[in-house]
Amino acid sequence: MTSIISIQKLxxxxxxGLKALKNINLDIKRGEIFALLGPNGAGKTTLISTICGITNPTTGKITVAGFDVExxxxxxxxxxxxxxxxxxxNAFETVWATVNFSRGxxxxxxxPQLIESILRDLTLWDKRNDKIMMLSGGMKRRVLIAKALSHEPQILFLDEPTAGVDVNLRKDMWNIVRRLRDSGVTIILTTHYIEEAEEMADRIGIINNGELILTEDKEKLMSKLGKKRLTLHLIKPIDKIPQQLSAHHLERSPDGCALIYTYDKRGRRTGITTLLQDLAASNIHFQDLETKQSSLEEIFVSLVKD
Amino acid sequence: MNFQAVRSIYIFEMARTWRTIGQSVISPVISTSLYFVVFGAALGSRITEIDGVSYGAFIVPGLVMLSLLTQSISNASFGIFFPKFSGTIYELHSAPISYIEIVLGYVGAAATKSIIIGCIILLTASFFVPLQIAHPFWMIAFLLLTSITFSLFGFIIGIWADGFEKLQIVPLLIITPLTFLGGTFYSINMLPPFWQTVSLANPVVYLVSGFRWSFYEISDVNVGLSFSITLLFMFACLVVIWWIFKTGYRIKS
Known part of the structure; x- marks a missing residue:
C-alpha cells in the first residue's frame, strides 16, 4: 500500500514551552485504519491538529497525497x-444546515442527495430539522461525523470518536468506520479504548510524551510483544511454590488453587515441557489448564510504563 | 479563491440575522424611534434649526451612523467570537479556505446586516421628519465604507475577546461615548473653541460630518478629510487583521 500521509521530523x-511533539516520523498507508494510542497529554490531538492545519508545526514536514500541508x-x-x-x-443550527455549511x-x-445519504447512513435523517442542542450526546457525535463526511474526504480523522458513548452506540460507530474503510477512506483514529483499536485497527501507533514509541501492524504487534499466560488449575491448593520450581518464575493465585506461567511464544522453546516435568516431579498435579494471549491494553501499559 | 466557502459563511451568518430578527432588526428600529421622540420631539421644539436644517432632520445622519457603527461592530465581533467560544472554529482552520475568504464571509455578512439596519432607520426616520439626500452617491459611499470599516474593527474585537465581557467593553466604553460625543446630536460648531479642537481627535466626528454632508451639504469638517480619515481607519484595520492571521494571534496555536 502507498502512503497517503507522510510525516517527517515533526x-x-x-x-x-511545552514540547507536544518530538521528532515524529510516520507514514499512513492509503486505505488503512490506523489507531493512535497514548495516555492523556501524549500528543495525539496535537498530531492530528497539525496534519489538519489547526496547529502550526514548529519544525518538520507533512505531506498529504504528496502535497505540503502548509x-x-x-x-x-x-x-x-x-x-x-x-x-x-452550532447548538442553534439544524442538523441539515450545519452539515450543508461544512460542505460549502x-x-x-x-x-442534497449526498447529504441525505450521509444522514441516512448515520441514522440522522429523522433528526435533520432538529436543532443540534436538542440532540443526545451520541447523536451530536454522529452530526460531527456527518459534517466531516459532507465533502467526501479521502482521509478521515476521528479524535476519540467513542468517548462518552454507550456500548451499543460504540459498536454502531465501529460499523460505520468499517463501512467507510471498505469504501476506500483512510481512517486515523485516536482512542483511549484499547479494545477499540484491537477491534478495528490495521496498524497501531503508540505515542507517549510527544514521542512516537512504535508503529506496527496490529497482528504483528500482538504476536511480537504479546506474551502468553498458561494457567494451571491444581487438584490440591498449595501454600507456597516449591523451591525446585523457582526457575520457572511462577505466580500463585491468592487462593493457592492455580499456578500461572508467563512465556514468550516467539521463543523456539517455551519451557512448558520442562515445567510440566518439574511439576510432576514436585508431586503437583493439575486438573485443567488454559492459555491466554496478552491484550493490546497490557502491551500498551507495559510500553508506556517503560 | 474558494467562493463557495465565502458564500457559505455569508449565508450562515445572514441566517443568524433572520433567526434573531427581533434582536437584529426590530430593536434598532425601536431605539431609533425613541431617539426621535426624546431628541427630535422634546429637544427639537427648543432647538429649531441648525445651519438651516430642522433639528429632527439634522440628527438623522448621526442616528444612522450611530446604528451603523454599533451594529457593524457587534455583528462582526459576535460572528467570529462565537465559533471561538463554541469551538467550531476548528472547521475554519481545517477547511481549504484562506484568511481573506474568512474575512470576506464574516465582514461581508456583518456589513450587509448593518447596511440593512441603516436603511430601515432611514425609512423609519422618513416617517418623523422630511428627509433630503443631496448627494446619494456619497451617501451610499459613506454607508458602505463605514459599515465595512467598522465590521473589520468588530472582527478584530471578536478575535481579541476571550469572553463575553471583553466583547462588550470596546463598544460600550469606547464606541458609544465617541459616537455620542461625535456630533450625532449636535454640530461641533456649537461647542466652545477648546472642545471643538478636542472633538477633532474623535474619528466619529469625521464619519458623522461626512455622512451629514451627503444629506444636507453641511459639515463640521472638510468632506474629503472625512472620507480620507475613514479610509485610513479601514486600512489600519486591514493591517491589524493581516497581522492577526500572520501570527495566529488568539486564533491558532
Missing part, C-alpha cells in the same frame, strides 16, 4: 475530514 513546541493547504485540507474530540457544534466551507457545491 516537532511542535507551544508558546508555553504550502498547498487547499489541496491537502480538501482531502481530509476531521471529527474532533469535543462535541463542538470545503468549496463543494450543494448536493
Amino acid at each position: 516537532s511542535k513546541t507551544y508558546a508555553s 504550502k498547498e493547504f487547499r489541496k491537502t485540507r480538501s482531502l481530509i475530514g476531521l471529527v474532533p474530540q469535543e462535541l463542538t457544534n 466551507l470545503f468549496g463543494k457545491k450543494p448536493n
